[in-house]
Amino acid sequence: MTAALPSHLLPAIKQRETPAALIEALKALFGDRCSTALAVREQHGRDESSFTVPPPAAVVFAQSSAEVSQVLSLCHEHSVPVIPYGAGSSLEGHLLAVQGGISLDVSRMNQVLSLNADDLTVTVQPGVSRKQLNEEIKHSGLFFPIDPGADASIGGMCATRASGTNAVRYGTMRENVLALEVVTASGQILRTGTRARKSSAGYDLTRLMVGSEGTLGVITEVTLRVYPLPEAISAAVCSFPSIEAAVRTTIEIIQMGIPIARVEFIDAATVAMFNQHSKLTLREEPMLLMEFHGSPAGVQEQAELVQEIAQGRGGQAFEWAASPEERTRLWTARHNAYFAAIQSRPGCRAISTDVCVPISRLADCLLESAQEAQDSGLPYLLLGHVGDGNFHFGYLIDPDSADERATAEQLNEKLVRRALSMDGTCSGEHGVGMHKIGFLQSEAGDAAIDMMRAIKRTLDPRNILNPGKIFTL
Numbered sequence: 001m002t003a004a005l006p007s008h009l010l011p012a013i014k015q016r017e018t019p020a021a022l023i024e025a026l027k028a029l030f031g032d033r034c035s036t037a038l039a040v041r042e043q044h045g046r047d048e049s050s051f052t053v054p055p056p057a058a059v060v061f062a063q064s065s066a067e068v069s070q071v072l073s074l075c076h077e078h079s080v081p082v083i084p085y086g087a088g089s090s091l092e093g094h095l096l097a098v099q100g101g102i103s104l105d106v107s108r109m110n111q112v113l114s115l116n117a118d119d120l121t122v123t124v125q126p127g128v129s130r131k132q133l134n135e136e137i138k139h140s141g142l143f144f145p146i147d148p149g150a151d152a153s154i155g156g157m158c159a160t161r162a163s164g165t166n167a168v169r170y171g172t173m174r175e176n177v178l179a180l181e182v183v184t185a186s187g188q189i190l191r192t193g194t195r196a197r198k199s200s201a202g203y204d205l206t207r208l209m210v211g212s213e214g215t216l217g218v219i220t221e222v223t224l225r226v227y228p229l230p231e232a233i234s235a236a237v238c239s240f241p242s243i244e245a246a247v248r249t250t251i252e253i254i255q256m257g258i259p260i261a262r263v264e265f266i267d268a269a270t271v272a273m274f275n276q277h278s279k280l281t282l283r284e285e286p287m288l289l290m291e292f293h294g295s296p297a298g299v300q301e302q303a304e305l306v307q308e309i310a311q312g313r314g315g316q317a318f319e320w321a322a323s324p325e326e327r328t329r330l331w332t333a334r335h336n337a338y339f340a341a342i343q344s345r346p347g348c349r350a351i352s353t354d355v356c357v358p359i360s361r362l363a364d365c366l367l368e369s370a371q372e373a374q375d376s377g378l379p380y381l382l383l384g385h386v387g388d389g390n391f392h393f394g395y396l397i398d399p400d401s402a403d404e405r406a407t408a409e410q411l412n413e414k415l416v417r418r419a420l421s422m423d424g425t426c427s428g429e430h431g432v433g434m435h436k437i438g439f440l441q442s443e444a445g446d447a448a449i450d451m452m453r454a455i456k457r458t459l460d461p462r463n464i465l466n467p468g469k470i471f472t473l
Contacts, residue, residue: 013053013098013099013468014098014099014467014468015054015099015100016079016080016081016099016100016101017100018057018058018078018080018100018101018102019078019080021078022074022075022078022080022102023036023057023058025074026058026060026071026074026102029067029070030060030061030067033060033061033062033063034058034059034060034061035058035059035060035061036057036058036059038055040059041055041056041057041058041059041103042055043088044056044059044083044085044088044095044097044103044105045096045097045103046088046096047088047089047090047091047093047094047095047096048088048089048090048091048150048338048350048352049090049091049092049093049096049351049352049433049435050349050350050351050397050399050405051093051096051434051435053093053096053097053098054097054100055097056083056097056100056101056102056103057080057097057100057101057102058102058103059085059102059103059105060102060103060104060105061105061107061108062104062105062106062108062109063108063109064109065181065183065189065220065221066189068104068106068183068218068220069183069187069188069189070187071102071104072183072184072185072186072187072218072464073186073187075101075102075464076185076186076187076462076464079462079464080100080101080102080464081097081099081100081101081102081463081464081465081466081467082101082102082104082218082464082465082466083095083096083097083101083102083103083104083214083466084104084106084155084156084159084214084218084219084466085103085104085105085106085107086105086106086107086126086127086152086153086155086156086159087107087129087150087151087152087153087156089150089151089152089156090156090160090430090431090433091352091430091431091433092352092427092430092431092432092433092434092435092436093433093434093435093469094159094160094213094214094431094433094434094466094469095214095466096434098434098467098468098469099467099468101464104218106125106126106127106153106155106218106220107127107153108127109125109126109127109155109220110125110127110128110129110132111124111125111128112124112125112128112132112133112136112137113125113221115137115140115142115226116195117140117141117142119195120142120225120226120227120228121178121195121223121224121225121226122137122142122144122223122224122226123179123221123222123223123224124154124221124222124224125154125155125220125221125222126153126154126155126156126158126219126220126221126222127153127154127155128153128154129151129152129153129154130144130146130147130148130151130152130154130157131151133154137226138229141228141229142226142227142228142229143226143227143228143229144176144224144225144226144227145166145169145170145176145227146162146163146164146166146167146170146172146173146176147164147165147166148162148163148164148429149164149165149334149335149337149338150335150338154222154224155219155220155222157173158173158177158180158209158210158219158222159210159211159212159213159214159219159431160173160211160213160429160430160431161173161174161210161211161429161431162429163385163388163390163428163429164385164429165262165264165291165331165334165385166261166262167385167387167388167390167429168254168260168261168262168263168385168387168388169259169260169261169262169293170227170261172429173210173211174207174210174211175225176224176225177193177206177210177222177223177224177225178193178194178195178196178197178206178223178224178225179191179192179193179194179195179206179222179223180192180193180205180206180209180210180219180221180222180223181219181220181221181222182209182216182217182218182219182220183217183218183220184217184459184460185217185459185460185461185462185464185465189220192205192206192208192209193205193206193223195223208455211431212470213431213432213433213466213469213470214465214466214469215456215460215465215466215467215469215470216455216456216459216460216465217459217465218465230261230293230294230299231294231295231296232292232293232294232295232296232298232299233261233291233292233293233299233327234291234292234299234303234320234321234322235262235289235290235291235292235320235321235322235326235327235330235331236289236290236291236292236303236306236307236318236319236320236321237282237287237288237289237290237317237318237319237321237330238287238288238290238307238310238315238316238317238318238319239282239283239285239286239287239315239316239317240285240286240287240288240310240313240314240315240316241285241286241314242286242314243265243267243286243366243367243370244363244367245286245313245314245315246265246286246287246288246313246315247265247362247363247366247367247386248313248363249288249309249310249313249315250263250265250288250362250386250387251359251360251362251363252309252313253306253309253387254359254387255359256305256309258302258305258306259293259294259302260290260291260292260302260306260387261291261292261293262289262290262291262385262387263288263289263290263291263385263386263387264288264289264290264334264383264384264385264386265286265287265288265366265383265384265386265391266286266287266288266289266334266337266382266383267286267370267382267383268284268285268286268287269284269379269380269382270337270340270341270381270382270383271283271284271285271286271287272284273337273340273341273343273344273381274333274334274336274337274340276340276343276344277333277336277339277340277343277344278329278332278333278336278340280329280333283317288310288315288386289330289331289334290306291327291331292306303320334383337381337383338350338352338381338394340381341380341381341394341396342396344379344396345379345396347398347399348379348396348397348398348399349396349397349399350381350394350395350396350397351394351395351397351405351408351409351412352392352393352394352430353392353393353394353395353412353415353416353427353430353435354384354390354391354392354393354427354428354429354430355390355391355415355416355418355419355424355425355426355427355428356388356389356390356391356419356424356425356427356428356429357389357419357422357423357424357425358389358422358423358424359388359389361389361422361423361424362386362389362391364422365391365418365419365422365424366384366386366391368418369393369411369414369415369418370382372411372414372415373393373395373411376407376411377407378395378396378397378404378407378408378411379396380393380394380395380396381393381394381396382394385428385429388428389424389428390428390429392430393411393412393415395407395408395411395412413439416436416439417442420439420442420443425443426439426440426442426443427439432469432470432471433469433470434468434469437469437470437471437472440470440471441471449471452470452471453471453473456471456473457473
């Protein structure tokens with residue numbers, strides 16, 4: 001079952017026994033909301049990564065913080081792993097039960113608890129999806145801007161410190177989470193942060209939990225910043241003669257301080273995948289997909305400045321999508337990029353990866369990495385939230401080909417090493433999971449990893465919270 005894993009991931013695979021007494025206790029508490037059915041376990045034992053590991057021993061569907069606390073208390077007593085599960089859209093093996101245990105599904109905790117429009121805050125349960133949240137608060141004239149592409153759960157977005165297409169203007173989950181309710185490894189329920197916009201009181205436990213990938217606690221409630229819906233929104237696509245021209249245009253836009261809301265790079269082959277999957281007729285050339293927010297006059301001014309910059313780099317076919325329907329069609333195609341890529345090579349799996357570098361190094365990093373991918377002969381997906389120096393590859397491999405998997409992993413390693421050499425990071429938004437454990441070690445260094453391990457051991461002495469992720473103990 002673990003043969004599909006690269007050798008450097010195998011040390012994380014240390015299956016633990018799940019006692020029958022624990023399963024019986026969970027079934028007594030949760031009835032049919034504790035399932036040991038193979039189909040349910042297998043559904044919760046895989047994500048959008050290409051890795052194959054055994055499924056969890058059981059799945060519990062929690063409906064409240066108190067129930068999450070009960071599950072953790074019992075699993076702590078038996079030293080059995082607990083893996084939080086939201087929408088299942090993670091990319092780096094975050095929710096795989098690499099050491100066995102219980103998958104804790106919080107998708108039924110999906111209520112918007114309170115909206116404080118005057119303060120621009122909203123409090124939700126972790127199973128609320130980003131689309132659901134925006135649908136439920138749109139009557140107030142507010143929206144939540146963080147958009148990782150997939151319709152991820154808010155709890156999962158906190159756990160992985162997600163960002164996405166709007167991050168260049170609105171920031172990431174790190175900047176937009178004000179407070180949390182968290183259940184600890186032993187089952188204690190605690191709160192971090194408040195609805196106040198700033199605080200200098202004590203350690204910042206909220207930021208500690210945001211990005212911890214379920215290894216320090218299970219998030220059961222989230223208070224978020226929300227924003228007024230822009231008075232005017234306009235989107236545009238612009239094609240370029242080369243990848244470099246598109247990327248250099250992006251760098252100039254950012255360095256000039258133009259407050260663009262979204263600027264997505266898509267390479268020519270990926271545009272072709274979009275056209276095939278979403279029935280579009282975009283020019284199959286390197287492309288920027290952009291969006292502008294603000295007043296009608298402000299949006300027009302931003303767009304004119306960007307168009308001027310693009311034309312100076314050979315940009316052409318600057319096409320506007322001003323109506324909501326046109327914008328939705330374009331962004332839906334962008335959000336379905338992963339599925340478009342998978343469809344382009346039936347039966348394949350994608351080894352997905354991302355890096356983020358300082359904007360001044362973006363062109364060098366992206367161009368060198370694109371050339372390597374092209375030279376490899378593997379088909380691939382290439383796009384990025386280039387306004388903040390973040391881009392993504394998806395290497396499309398035959399899952400039965402050891403050679404193709406090895407090639408993809410080599411490309412991934414070269415990409416990450418290059419980003420680190422440019423003072424970048426091994427992941428801008430996917431997170432570490434199990435796939436990038438070794439790269440985090442290189443990026444952070446032994447002293448920082450030792451400090452992370454010390455925090456983990458203090459908060460989770462029995463190592464039951466999503467073990468085998470971020471680093472090994």
